[in-house]
Amino acid sequence: MADYTLKIRRYDPESGQAAYYEDFDVALDPERSVLDGILQVRDDEDGSLAIRCSCRAAICGSCGVKVNGTSVLACNTRISDAAASARNGAVVVEPMGNMPVLKDLIVDMDAVHWKKIQRVIPWLLPEGDPPEREYIVPAESMIDVTQSMACIQCGACVSACLSMEVDPEFIGPAALAKAYRFVGDPRDAHTEERLRDLAEDPHGIYDCTHCFACIEVCPKGVDPMNQIMRLRRHATGDYDIKDENNGYGHEKAFVDLVEKYGTLHEAQLLPRSYGQGSLLRSQTEPRAIRQLVQSLPTVVNGLKSGKVSPKKALIHHKLPDQDQVRRIFHAIESKDERLELNMYIVGEGDVGPDETDGEVAEESRGQADKQPAQGETGDER
Amino acid sequence: MKVAYWPGCVSRGFTPELHGSMAKVAPKLDLELVELDRANCCGAGVIAEHNQELVDTLNARTFAMAQGVDGAMGMMNICSTCQGAQSECQERLDADGSYREHINEHLDPEGLQYEHDGAWWNKNFLWLLVEDIGLDKLRSRVERPLHGLRVAPFYGCYVVRPTRRLGYDLYPERDRYLEAVIGAIGAEPVDYAGKHKCCGFPVITMAKETSLRQAGRHLADAIDADADCLVTPCPLCHLNLDLQQPDAAKYVERDLDIPVLHFPQMIGLALGLDPKELGMDKHVVKTADVQRKVAELAAA
Helix, strand or coil: CEEEEEEEEECCHHHCCCCEEEEEEEEECCCCEHHHHHHHHHHHCCCCCCCCCCCCCCCCCCCEEEECCEEEEHHHCEHHHHHHCCCCCCEEEECCCCCCEEECCEECCHHHHHHHHHHCCCCCCCCCCCCCCCCCCCHHHHHHHHHHHCCCCCCHHHHHCHHHHHCCCCCCHHHHHHHHHHHCCCCCCCHHHHHHHHHHCCCCHHHCCCCCHHHHHCCCCCCHHHHHHHHHHHHHHHCCCCCCCCHHHHHHHHHHHHHHHCCCCHHHHHHHHHCCCCHHHHCCCHHHHHHHHHCHHHHHHHHHHCCCCHHHHHCCCCCCCHHHHHHHHHHHHCCCCEEECCHHHHCCCCCCHHHCCCHHHHHCCCEEECCCCCCCCCCCC | CEEEEECCCCCCCCCHHHHHHHHHHHHHCCCEEEECCCCCCCCCCHHHHHCHHHHHHHHHHHHHHHHCCCCCCCEEECCHHHHHHHHHHHHHHHHCHHHHHHHHHHHHHHCCCCCCCCCCCEEEHHHHHHHHHCHHHHHHHCCCCCCCCEEEECCCHHHCCCCCCCCCCCCCCHHHHHHHHHHHCCCEECCCCCCCCCCCHHHCCCCHHHHHHHHHHHHHHHHHCCCCEEEECCHHHHHHHHHCHHHHHHHCCCCCCCCEEEHHHHHHHHCCCCCCCCCCCCCCCCCHHHHHHHHHHHHC
């Protein structure tokens, strides 16, 4: 047994009082969880402390809170670890972020998390008559979506999301990971519509700021940001969806410029992005021209500061071995299937050089990121 | 100490003052940089979003070139984004021998191979400075302690998350190195909400409002915490926090006007280098106040 102090953020809308922090001392075995500490407070000191919890085993996803500023499941966080990372001795426990607080540690999941989940049509949309028995798909085609299926809807990623912090309308990591669960499912018949919808929404897949916050906090290894990147990959690579948010243009411009020069020709990145990847279109399409004009003040600032010279803006040297870079691009981009090493399946354990020649290593080779097989869904029996 | 040096695209593009200041600072710390001038872009997360095999091959190529530099302890970068993008590829290459072999086949025609020996590393200058050069040595080289300068650290997402990929098991303090270095050169680290958050740069082209609200908010928080300037080891963060700062001010509806230093620039000031040599005139938000403070220190 050891003594710990919990500094808990209290708030009761019915009291009319502002939120405040209250310290509680608890005695717990160091192996016990922060949730055990919170429940001890509720049982022994203040029965009015509000916390939502159920399984206590990181399965139900109910007890999401912030511990020392990090979004976690309280049941999945050891009290001694939390005390070790505490700043001033006390373990700070607060409700999750990006969602309104109902009382103490309970946030309104309906108002944010579940509303966003609903937004992505979180159910399968197959076409045609349902099969007589179950839908049958090749096992390998489901590997890609198993990671997003591991989500327990705890909301930790929503709480930590840095895009949502400045744009509450962002569809967000949990819902977009859920969207990928159906986009990646070969039985779904509306893959393209789903992708188009999420690519064209200004708060959709291109509103993710790529900050890894959701990956860092997810207690189930769902890596929501990686699922968002998969959505982008399918939208641009498989369906050529030229969205109004410049998502397609930005990716195409970046990849094309590195293929051409080996390093990034920054001065061309912005105009090409506005022109769906094309420099010519950036100067002829009204939508692109409008965006270019809007970015002129920033360009002028860059020139005035001496960061950028007109010469540098116009001329970008190719790498000495640029033909090698281009060869690599050609060899990989000309393949029918994209190869993806699925770390969720492979794991992070190193396979040493001695183990690479056996069948086991061969089997753990990356999964081909299959093109969606529409029309074949559901009836491969 | 000798390292293979990958400066990245942006340090030689829109933030040339970063590349220049690193070149000035390195000899002052007995650091020999062998620049990888045939290496390619790291992909900055965008090529990874496009095709994983492609980005893994491109970075394996860079790693292989770095491993071929005779006598180098490892590879150094000066960009948080390069660090994160390359660490992501290295994680996959190291995780699976047959995958690594497959990627290496793409490098065969060029006579290159990425070897996984477990000891080879790729480190941002910030990590290298603390872990390999050491703060004691840095302190011993300081010619102009930056007493009284209040510096707000801004790390860049790619060197703080995901911790499982970025060596935090071995080096759990990596998200506190900037404060340690700021302290070691006599300046005062400023605590504020944004230091580990996102500058917004990755979505500046796709979601400008989301992007610049982030940049603006962090800059405002640093100002409210009474900082004289920010410092960042990431040139992409620098672009959003400095080049875009006038625009960011509109999105947060307040005046900003706080200079943002590149990490090697700050080190250079403490090592006695002239602000002009460090390219401090090549900023959108003028660094005059910081320069004046430093000049007063030199006179004192």
